[in-house]
Each structure stands twice: as C-alpha cells, then as structure tokens.
C-alpha cells in the first residue's frame with residue numbers, strides 16, 4: 001500500500017513558473033442553519049487497537065445510514081498542500097488560452113463524460129445561457145495523453161497527478177476499507193470488487209471547477225440553482241470543503257441545508273453504486289449547488305473534486321454475502337437501490353454502471369432551462385414535495401429540486 005502521508009513533488013522544481021497563491025475568500029457571517037455532519041479521523045483506520053477501529057466503524061455506519069455523508073479529517077494531506085492544489089486550479093482557470101478552451105471543449109452529449117473544458121454557458125457543448133461555471137475534467141484519456149490538457153498547467157502535472165494518486169490509492173482506499181467493514185465484509189472487498197482501477201482515477205475523474213457570480217438573468221431563470229439536486233453515480237466522491245457556501249445536502253428531514261466550511265476537510269459523498277451494493281444500507285448523498293448567502297454573492301468559488309467510479313462493465317447488485325445484509329435484509333426508501341430492484345423485477349435488464357453514468361451526464365439539463373425546470377417539464381409534486389422526475393434505461397429517478 002502507498003504511504004498514508006502525501007509527499008508531493010516540489011513546487012519550485014526548475015521549469016515551474018512561480019504562480020500567485022490562492023487566497024481563501026472571506027467566510028459568511030450569516031447565521032445559517034448548517035447541516036450537522038459527523039467527522040471522522042481517517043488516520044484511525046490503521047490503529048493497532050481493535051476497539052478504536054470498531055468505534056470508527058460504528059460512527060461511519062451511523063453517518064452513512066442516517067445522513068449519507070460525512071466529513072473526514074487527518075487523511076494525510078496538510079492544509080498547505082491542499083491550498084497548493086487550489087492555487088493550481090485557480091491558475092488553470094485564469095490562464096487557459098482561448099485556443100485551448102476551443103481545442104479541449106467537452107462534448108458530454110456524445111461522450112457521456114465531462115472530459116475536457118466546460119465553457120461557462122451551461123452543461124451542453126452548444127452555448128446556452130451564461131452560468132459562469134468553468135471546469136476542467138481529467139479522465140483516463142487526459143492522464144494518458146497530456147496533449148489533452150491545457151498548456152498552461154503542463155508544468156504542474158507532476159503535482160496534480162501525485163495528488164490524484166494519493167487520493168485514490170490512499171484516501172479512497174481507506175474509506176472503502178471502512179465501508180467494507182461496516183458491511184462486515186473482508187476489508188478489501190469494495191476496493192477489489194467494485195472500485196475501478198488504472199491510472200490515477202480509474203474510470204472516474206478529477207475536476208478543477210470555478211463558479212463565478214451569476215448574472216441577474218441566470219439567477220432568475222435558474223431560481224438560484226447552480227447544479228440540480230442529484231446523486232453521484234460512482235463509489236465515493238471526495239469534495240474538498242471550501243469557504244464559499246454553496247454546497248447543500250438533503251437531510252433525512254427533507255430540508256436542503258448548506259454544508260459548513262471545515263478547513264482542510266473532505267466531504268465524502270456516497271455514490272449510487274454503493275447504495276446498491278450495500279442493499280440500501282448506505283444512502284447515496286442527495287446534494288446540489290445553490291446560490292451563496294448574500295455576503296458571498298460576489299465571491300468566486302473554486303472547487304476541486306475527485307469522483308471515484310465503479311467498474312463500468314458491471315451491473316450493480318447487492319453484496320448479499322454481507323453478514324449485515326443477511327441479518328437485517330435490505331433497506332427500503334426512495335432511491336437508486338429501490339428503483340433498480342423494481343426494474344429487475346419487471347424483467348428489464350438493469351443498465352451497466354457505464355451506461356448508467358454516461359446517460360445521466362449526456363442528458364444533464366441546464367439549470368436555466370425553464371421549459372424543463374418546471375411543473376409540466378421534469379418537475380412533479382411527489383408526496384407534497386417538489387421533485388425532479390426522470391427515467392434512464394427503464395429506471396425512474398426522483399430527486400428533490
């Protein structure tokens with residue numbers, strides 16, 4: 001196993017330009033009803049004391065079943081090392097040339113991937129309403145061939161690659177050990193049987209995103225939404241906690257709440273694959289990106305994320321050898337697991353993991369698309385709540401707006 005302390009290549013190697021540091025924006029002073037997330041110290045996974053590990057597994061179990069998300073700390077990257085990665089993300093977004101924006105432009109409708117550069121006019125290749133959100137996304141093709149990466153960031157690819165290797169092989173691996181233990185399975189179960197491998201992010205991807213303030217027009221059309229409510233499709237998503245308050249999580253009490261800023265921490269989102277593999281014992285995190293509080297309305301939000309993915313050729317089914325599932329059966333609530341079960345029961349083959357993630361990316365709806373983002377479009381009233389209802393490969397998806 002790789003070391004559990006990140007040891008990146010130096011920032012001042014010959015040939016690397018010296019670049020301006022990222023300065024974290026000022027925090028909100030508003031008294032917000034933040035989500036209360038549990039925090040775990042990831043370094044305790046390696047403790048020699050079985051009681052310590054067991055306690056950690058119990059906290060994780062509670063967080064994952066009740067909340068569907070948690071914060072992790074002490075995972076082996078210092079605050080300074082993390083801020084260096086934000087510095088690189090900022091540099092990419094401020095310096096990507098117009099030629100590279102065009103040459104590396106994403107094409108999600110065709111590829112089912114976010115690979116490449118996302119322009120700030122919505123989530124389709126064709127420009128629609130300006131949303132101020134730019135991204136660069138690295139998939140296996142971008143890691144394998146740096147001609148697919150913006151020229152300005154090439155001198156720093158050693159640091160970005162090392163960061164991603166550390167996140168997948170150390171951080172994500174330790175989280176999957178913990179989650180395998182919650183299912184009472186061998187500790188490498190999820191890593192060996194579910195997680196995709198190869199390259200720094202397997203079949204998953206890494207993102208540098210920049211959210212610039214919305215225009216009045218975009219705000220009106222989108223009703224404050226930057227990203228619609230959704231679940232991620234894969235195994236775990238590592239979302240680095242950021243000072244600009246925009247990420248929201250749907251609580252058990254069916255209320256959207258902002259996620260507070262915890263410097264250096266990672267918000268761990270559980271993807272739909274893990275909801276299905278766990279027979280519903282892990283709940284895929286319902287989350288969205290919303291407008292920030294008024295005192296941050298003009299702030300720029302930089303976000304770096306690693307999306308970990310399951311093996312694309314697999315069709316996910318519950319790990320019924322899990323003693324937890326054998327003892328307690330499946331959990332039953334509205335979500336991917338229940339919908340996959342319904343589809344199977346009706347005799348339609350469930351999609352492969354690749355089909356499942358690619359169709360959802362290809363068919364992402366812009367938040368400013370008022371024809372779709374309304375009752376009579378994709379929105380319905382469901383048990384007294386406004387929900388987004390769609391169907392992919394015979395599976396119904398119902399998510400809070």
Ligand SMILES: O=C(O)CCC(=O)C(=O)O
Nearest residue numbers: 209227232239247289303
């Ligand atoms: O930037 C963020 O905080 C979240 C983005 C997100 O949820 C996603 O891309 O799936």
Ligand SMILES: [Fe+2]
Nearest residue numbers: 230231232287
């Ligand atoms: Fe997400």
